[in-house]
């Protein structure tokens with residue numbers, strides 16, 4: 307039986323850019339797929355194709371049992387979408403925005419009102435509910451947009467970076483809402499930059515880069531491929547970076563990453579807290595003073611690094627901005 311979301315060989319080009327370069331996806335009913343990838347990987351393009359907002363150059367997609375290319379209108383009736391950039395009506399209040407969505411979906415005025423009140427409460431917006439959305443902060447808009455996507459409970463949901471820009475408490479609350487939805491049988495495709503989020507919510511993870519799926523599996527499977535935990539050391543003196551890197555090599559299960567400007571060395575390890583103590587002793591013996599040391603779980607960057615052999619690239623304009631910022635800071 308095909309899953310609730312099924313895509314095969316999706317290709318989408320914009321001029322020279324192959325935003326999707328043959329993407330296959332399968333999301334079984336009632337499960338969450340986390341679509342991970344750096345900026346420009348093709349996540350939003352995939353979501354737009356699957357939600358009928360964009361026609362692929364080739365490939366096929368079936369959502370909730372309906373062919374996306376042949377019957378886009380029927381697909382739209384079965385899905386909910388929360389886009390990467392919040393789409394709320396600035397002049398309506400939070401409450402009015404949600405009630406309007408309910409009415410658009412042919413709920414009775416009374417049902418729409420009740421649903422709006424329930425969602426405002428759930429998304430921590432009750433206090434601000436009667437203010438125009440244009441007075442909302444970024445995080446409040448984000449939450450209002452997510453609430454709007456949940457006014458009706460469609461069987462298949464798409465969320466494009468739902469928690470980007472949310473503070474930790476609101477992120478946590480959204481995770482709870484998502485978990486309830488999925489427990490109720492909803493199928494969800496979620497894009498995110500946070501491995502932690504995918505870890506928490508997704509049954510399966512799909513990593514894409516340059517329009518290609520470069521890895522898929524459960525969070526544990528992906529982490530196992532990245533080689534377990536990381537030790538991060540910040541050395542006090544930049545001159546000792548090379549010496550410290552050499553000292554850490556003996557504990558490392560893979561290539562160390564060195565970040566010159568922050569004086570930070572990261573090495574994949576297995577062995578946990580006990581190893582941390584050994585590393586501190588070793589550095590001390592060699593007379594290397596450290597500002598910070600810690601053990602952490604792999605992040606999306608680590609998964610990325612080990613999958614592709616390079617750190618996730620920032621898109622050209624962001625890289626340039628970062629460079630400018632660094633120049634300015636000098």
Ligand SMILES: Nc1ncnc2c1ncn2[C@@H]1O[C@H](COP(=O)(O)OP(=O)(O)OP(=O)(O)O)[C@@H](O)[C@H]1O
Pocket residue numbers: 320323324325343344345346347348349350351352390
């Ligand atoms: N309408 C468009 N016209 C031209 N190029 C586009 C268009 N939409 C996307 N692209 C390009 O396609 C590639 C994939 O973009 P997409 O928005 O899917 O990335 P993403 O993975 O969602 O990135 P982000 O994490 O920054 O949201 C990028 O190189 C982007 O510049």
Ligand SMILES: [Mg+2]
Pocket residue numbers: 349350351390466
């Ligand atoms: Mg995007």
